[in-house]
Amino acid sequence: MPAKAIRPHRIDGRKGVGPLIPPLTESQRPLRQQVFELVRAAGLIPRVQVAKDLDVSPATVTTISSELIEAGLIEEVAAPRDGEPGRGRPAVALGVRAAAHRVAGMKLSDREHTAVIVDFAGNLIADDAIPRQPGPMSLIEILDAIETLLTRVCAKAGIDRSALSAVGIGVPGFVDCAEGVALWSSVLADRSVPLAAAASARLGLPVTIDNDANLVALAELWFGAGRSLSDFAVVTIEHGVGMGFVMNHRIYRGAQRVGMELGHTKVQLDGALCRCGQRGCLEAYIADYALAREATTALNWGHKESQPINVLLESLYDHAKAGNATAKSIFRRAGRYLAVGLSNVVNLFDPSLIILSGERMRYDYLYAAETLDEMDNLTINTGRPRPPIEIHAWGDLLWAHGAAALALSAVTEAILTGQALRTAAE
């Protein structure tokens, strides 16, 4: 499939005759990116603070911020002075120029596909979702779904698809984001699908794909709790168990981009059967399907096999709350295994924060006091306090927002390195 280079799209009337900034030498490149990332993470930040935070001279910050303003990436904003109302002229801060670009982010899942359109500062412009029948899809089917969803969310935003600079797509399963290949995914019938290139060709836009849990971590890094943190873990529990890890302000993906498969780490030799075919995976004790198969036994629902999994889990939860001992024991065991998984994350990664995310977080057994106690009992006493755990029970919109951050990231990197984003030709 031949590829043709396109320029990052500009939506502000200035013509995009990129590279928008002259190519950087290697030694300049990191600093320009550092300045931009600091501004993005801070929201609004005075130049003097940038100089302080990066330990560079104010003159250097002035030079680099001028280049970034000239390139349309950031802008000067009059910022209120804390505690000094009306005194002198207002301070000037740097902020990301929201109007510079628009991108779309999508989360593909077993139950529905979700999409958002955001501006360059990450502000939500529109969102939409389309339900789907569970089960793997062919590449053609998933491209149809992607295109349909994109058309709908663009209509909601009142813009043409061509007004987008890039599209980011989150896919469950094993995804090589560098090669744009979905190695295996529960939503795809085939292995090793070149989804990024195929979607790019279909949409006529640059497309980047990644594992969906990585994108939740990216959303936290760009828009959430991770703005001020350099190293933290995000653990997601839904249809499966995923993990994203931010290390030194970047998503860590592994040498072959297939790391962080927390759901398939083994917590018991010859243990419970996982849908991956192996035994003893963490996922096989705490993911939806693991609870559902025990619920079928506990609630004597063997004959109601056509019942949707959500209905089954809701009923199990209701029974547990009503005092059903078997139902409670199912959640209790899941909580204990989650404690094992989380303590292993702490013992290995020593993160500054663990964020629990995903739909299952509304089942509070997962982070009940006894689960956290169990986790403390399983975390080795190094003499340092256990990292805090936060529950972010956000829905698919957050995941789609993370996919949008992936697209923003691709646009930014292309501009800062003076390279063009590519769209595959169909």
Add this chain to the structure above:
Amino acid sequence: MPAKAIRPHRIDGRKGVGPLIPPLTESQRPLRQQVFELVRAAGLIPRVQVAKDLDVSPATVTTISSELIEAGLIEEVAAPRDGEPGRGRPAVALGVRAAAHRVAGMKLSDREHTAVIVDFAGNLIADDAIPRQPGPMSLIEILDAIETLLTRVCAKAGIDRSALSAVGIGVPGFVDCAEGVALWSSVLADRSVPLAAAASARLGLPVTIDNDANLVALAELWFGAGRSLSDFAVVTIEHGVGMGFVMNHRIYRGAQRVGMELGHTKVQLDGALCRCGQRGCLEAYIADYALAREATTALNWGHKESQPINVLLESLYDHAKAGNATAKSIFRRAGRYLAVGLSNVVNLFDPSLIILSGERMRYDYLYAAETLDEMDNLTINTGRPRPPIEIHAWGDLLWAHGAAALALSAVTEAILTGQALRTAAE
């Protein structure tokens, strides 16, 4: 404890009137370090290759290498031209200036303490070891041991202690290398011991400490298989189970520097008792003491409790080789749990290589074909090949070499950043 700044020591007659290089601006700093690290990793490398590898101009490399030569860190070496003997003048390559500094590295362990002295290029000048009685020591006892060992190894090298630029010390257990504190160690009776400052005050030299498994990883990164790799894992099996992880050419230590405790990740809920007091730790299935307690049962050695653990394990190994089914089952189970631990490392970190290190590696059951098969069965099939596994059955000398690399690293960083290494005053 007050600290006085000392300058990195120079052993070549030039006076050390540091900072040896003018302080760098933030944007220059990474590049100068990159050039030095590339030269160090390469051994000998032509300037043109440095420019190519770092994607910078030859003029930039000329400027930076002149600064590094002027600072005495690297030197020009006439390199043989491959395949062109005698043609024209010899090519000139850059190499680390071996004579620039000497440092000592030490490994403290339950059985003996080992030390090396190496030059700035990592070449071994002398080594020595002193045996010890097992069990935790007081701070005074361990400082005595450190000083005795340093005096002996300096005598072997024919140098005075003051000729050393720095000392690196590897300690088993939980070590905060940034603060120089041994939070917990099997060789120390107390928790939270400020070992780096105490040893520095005693020796009159800058001292850096770290977890011993991290130092095996550092030794591999500086002198071994890791010279050409950016991301790899080292798993050590001895008295305990340790792990070091190199990520983007650096040791990853965690937010509070207490990560990578693979030995205490849980592989079984409510499983075997670990010497840490928790249950189900990987270590409780494969470390020396775990094998020893099963061996005592299997070989009916309950009455020979005073037997050293090494004798017991040797006997167990001999029985297994002679066909004793119980002895074989002990090794077999340990191998299976090692497979669980290694597969979890692959599932989470996706390293480009796993190096197995430590004394136990001569028990080949640990990496027998069936262990690797088991590991393959426990590693999730992502569509990417499983990373290779190498066995490096090196002894304590390698660990001490890693500690020397830590000291070299401290010396290099102090010079490249224009800061002075510090020695604590006693």
